[in-house]
Amino acid sequence: MTAAAPILTDWHDQAACAGQDTNRWFGRPHQTQSALKACSGCPVRAECLHDALTYEIPGAPRYGIRGGLYGRERNRLPDLPSSATDAIAALRELLATFDERTPEPMTTTPAPALDVPLKAGTGVRLKAVPEDSASLPVGKLLAWGDQHADPTVQDQAARARDALAGLRKRHAADRELVAVTTEAEELRKRLAELEAREAELAPSKPKRKRGSYVRDYDTRTVRAWADANGIECARIGQIPKRVLDAWRAANPAS
Numbered sequence: 001m002t003a004a005a006p007i008l009t010d011w012h013d014q015a016a017c018a019g020q021d022t023n024r025w026f027g028r029p030h031q032t033q034s035a036l037k038a039c040s041g042c043p044v045r046a047e048c049l050h051d052a053l054t055y056e057i058p059g060a061p062r063y064g065i066r067g068g069l070y071g072r073e074r075n076r077l078p079d080l081p082s083s084a085t086d087a088i089a090a091l092r093e094l095l096a097t098f099d100e101r102t103p104e105p106m107t108t109t110p111a112p113a114l115d116v117p118l119k120a121g122t123g124v125r126l127k128a129v130p131e132d133s134a135s136l137p138v139g140k141l142l143a144w145g146d147q148h149a150d151p152t153v154q155d156q157a158a159r160a161r162d163a164l165a166g167l168r169k170r171h172a173a174d175r176e177l178v179a180v181t182t183e184a185e186e187l188r189k190r191l192a193e194l195e196a197r198e199a200e201l202a203p204s205k206p207k208r209k210r211g212s213y214v215r216d217y218d219t220r221t222v223r224a225w226a227d228a229n230g231i232e233c234a235r236i237g238q239i240p241k242r243v244l245d246a247w248r249a250a251n252p253a254s
Contacts, residue, residue: 050080053080
């Protein structure tokens with residue numbers, strides 16, 4: 001029985017792409033044949049792929065070649081064991097099935113899901129996982145982010161949760177504002193109707209004609225009384241109030 005390959009923790013330095021221009025791994029499929037060839041003989045191919053699957057967001061676009069697989073191929077990979085050692089061992093078995101495959105075509109047609117059994121005795125079988133990450137409920141996606149081993153993903157989940165809470169609060173406030181504005185407009189309209197009806201029902205007020213004021217005294221009589229009593233009073237114009245008050249006090253009957 002062949003011994004399992006050891007799991008490498010410092011795999012970056014042993015990667016076939018170490019020291020090379022990594023832009024070769026991010027071109028179009030027909031431009032990345034040399035990158036695929038380098039990956040096929042890389043001693044840490046499984047470690048590289050496991051690193052990508054650990055930190056890439058499920059359902060989000062995946063770019064470039066990691067572990068010899070295109071982004072669309074990584075999206076179609078099934079769930080792996082939670083243990084990094086078991087997961088990398090399973091990936092080594094799986095990657096062996098890709099050695100003879102043709103370059104990934106540039107097409108929007110979904111590729112068939114993978115259902116690749118591993119060698120007998122491993123105790124692990126990778127099952128196909130449908131590409132349904134886009135329809136994953138927000139709550140489940142946030143829960144996944146909260147439990148992720150990467151602190152960056154946890155921080156993204158926390159910020160997304162805060163953003164959603166802010167959106168819900170603003171949405172509720174805007175709905176309430178619309179309701180308040182609508183009700184206020186209806187009240188103003190109703191008040192205008194009531195004021196118009198009140199004006200129709202109220203009795204009309206008599207209009208006072210200008211210059212129709214009737215005096216309760218005769219100016220000549222008041223001036224004559226003022227002269228007789230030594231009270232100064234102008235011969236023309238309006239009689240002062242002090243003179244009228246004195247005349248009325250002296251002549252209550254008038």
